[in-house]
Amino acid sequence: MHIAIIGAGAAAAGLLDALAVGEAEGEEITVFEPGPSLWRGRPYGPDLDSVLVNAPPAIMSIRASDTRHYAGWLGEERAAAHLDDLLGHPLVPRALYGEYLSDTAEAALARLRERGWRTRVVASQVVGVTSAAPGSVPGAMPEARPGGVASADGGSRLSVRTADGHEYPAGQVVVCVGAGTPQDHYGLAGAPGFAGDPYPLAATLDGVPGGADVAVIGSGLTAVDVVVSLAARGHTGRIVLVSRTGMLPAVWQRPLGHQRRHLTAERVEALRRERGAVTLDDLAALLRAELDDAGEEYARFTGELLSSVSEPPAERLRRQLAAVGDPAIARRVLQEAAHQVGPLAWRLLPEPDRERLRRHARLAISVASPMVPVNAVTLLRLFDAGQLGVVAGVRKIEAVEGGFRVRGDGGDVDVDVAINAVNPPPQAVPGAAEPLVTTLLEGGLAELHPSGGLVPRDGRLHVLGDLAGGGSFITSSIPGLAAQATRIAAALTRRA
Template sequence: MEIALVGAGAAAVGLLDALATTSLARVRPGLITVFEPSPHLWRGRPYGPDLDTVLVNAPPAIMSIRHGDPGHYAAWLGESGAAHLDDLLGQPLVPRHRYGDYLAATAEAALRTLRANGWRTRIARARVTGVERRGDRLAVVAADGGRYAADQVALCVGGGEPRDLYSLAAAPGYVHEPYPLARTLAPIPADARVAVLGSGLTAVDVVVSLAARGHTGPITMLSRSGLLPHVWQRPSGHRPAHVTAERVATAHREHGTVPLGHLIGLLRAELAEAGEDFDAFAADLLAAGTEDPVRRLRRQLRSVGDPRIGRRVLQETAHTVGPYAWRLLPESGRARLRRHFRLATSVASPMVPVNAATLLRLLDAGRLTLVPDVRAVEATGGGFAVTAGDSAIHVDAVVNAVNPPPQAVPRAAGELVASLVSGGLAAFHPAGGVVPADPRVQVAGDLAGGGPFITSGIPGIAAQAARTADAMLTLARDESSEAPATLR
């Protein structure tokens, strides 16, 4: 049995951990090969070396890469987390490169467990350009021409790249890919007028990091919506009893589909059981599009300790139950949710209080400005001209913080995906991403087609990795049981 994992980011770590902690009975040990050309194994794009101001954007219970074990990351962090405590959140928030250490430690532990169970493992520092059928097996093709036999292949290649919405790629002073911020922010003069494209979590990272580096010039966050991420609230320990995958599965069995109204009903029941008003909660969410964003930010910072569970439940289940429920929704329900894309992203991917407090301090001091309704950004030869509404702004530098679209194919994986599709091993999903067309191929992470429009967080990646491991081991067991006795 030979398994190939293409990519060595968070999805690959979750998959290796799930394979190592799942019973391997009746599966003859073989070889697992992980293909990754990057020097930063197991970290992917988000968790490589960077500034200490680039923080993990969620409490530890949300960041476990082991599905079903929310304490896994916190246990690894141990007492060292006390040095990174967010006083408002009451939880440790470490730099993202430190979380990368956790992913690396988890991957290495999984590899040791697999080897202890008789599996051989190897890391191939090669970029994969294709997968081909070779009789009843597969061949993984590397950019250097090497070919590696495999019985199963899992794509763990991460997400796509940021979009260049205003065609600025060749303009001096424009930063297209912001990470690592330690490298990309260094050339920007401290007194430069800086525009940050976007107002989501990446934009927050850029602004907070500029401030931490001693930037004194004005900073402008540009976006079409002007909507900031919501702010995390202090974890309450509440575990959803109604908005669960089991309740969604029951509805699907009974009705053959899961209308959006049914999911709303589950959330309504969750809040009612806690004595909370669903209608008031929904009205507050929808007001985000019209309420002054600075006023809303100030109000949310004051309510970090609010005991009400509404937003907490929505934030947790958006990444755990959401991907499963999305696939069962009728298209009318999906279309309705897509109309609230910016709001959904803002709620599902909140910012941590320590960053929210920094933003508010900069806003109050006049060093940061939020500008909505951006229509154009043009290079002028001596900077950039920004058109927003009826006003014009001139800046010296532009940092792109527009997030990649969900289910986008990474540029480095384009040739590989094209090979899988042309060979009939995978197919493009109509809504984006890639779906397997052969049971020997799996897709884990944000590239998996058919998922929601919200970029996968760690809980979703961990859940998907566990499902992928189950599918791979089930196929391996089925093939083992069908093999002649002499081959077992």
């Protein structure tokens, strides 16, 4: 069986590792990736040291079966060098985490080759996948042929076409092309002083004068990266975070090693088997049981959670920084479960319950994707110094002479530079993958999910990562990618 993997970011690294720790032998893998940074993807490429991994090591392992895999790679010396005193755990630059992903993928390829797998990486963009007529070419590894396909077996197969006109045969295809493109909500593309995609920040911020007034469009983790990196470069101009809600991410609390007993993937799966469905009330009951065991009040926690929507950003930041070491488990349980249980639970929820959650999307994202305490300290320092502000209720941002004008609830704000820190919408098709997705849809190999993303209609096709249809509005995390990769690796080897 020939497996084609389209894309070589973190998802592909997780898939290769999952295949390598399995027992299947003698398969063939071709990875297609036109970009220069294999296995890192957009988030973990070379960048400023101020751009940190936004989570403790325990939830950053790309191997689902081993939560200490990343910590083991990091080692004691590097962990000590990057120890965050507030969190009590190492927080490394994302570029260093990219090295972990790269080392993991390369080690996986080496192990696969040792077991008889044939592997190669093709540095070309895939522009189409279609069904191919049966045929065979005797011999070992099929080679790319302009305008035609060679196959090592005579069975059912797919044809992977690259931008240079070559075609490659595949028995199974995994699409893991990463997240979509950041949206330009205000039509600012091409305006002098506008950065449509902030990453890599090293290049973007080189073009920002140190005394310029800067509008950072968005208030999520990407916006936090921009603000912290500006501060690290000694920026003296005013910085404003501008968004519709003005809500900042929550702040990570110090991990306590609490083991969830109720709000787990196993309990959610058991509910599905018993009842045929899982509701939001079921999940709330599991959370309540966790808090009851710890002697904490469910009603008090949920009340505080909902009231934080209207809390001034700097005050919420100050309160949550003070609670980094608080022994209460409620927020920790919810944050962990959002990534480790959330992807499964979301797919089991009835649509009315999904809609209930969508109405609280910004709050849910804030809790599920928190900032690390060291970044929160920087933001609070800038707030207290009067250098950082938040403009909520943004209705319009327009290019004007010499800069930009932001129109929000509190009136107009003029700035010199605008940096787009709005994350791509979940399940959006990346621009570079549009030709590929078009062929999948036209050939009946896949269909678009009503709420976004791509759903395979053919058993030979698999979708891994943010593009997978039917996922939640929370962007795929490393634990989510690792779990998906494990499931797809098992499916691939069952078909071998």
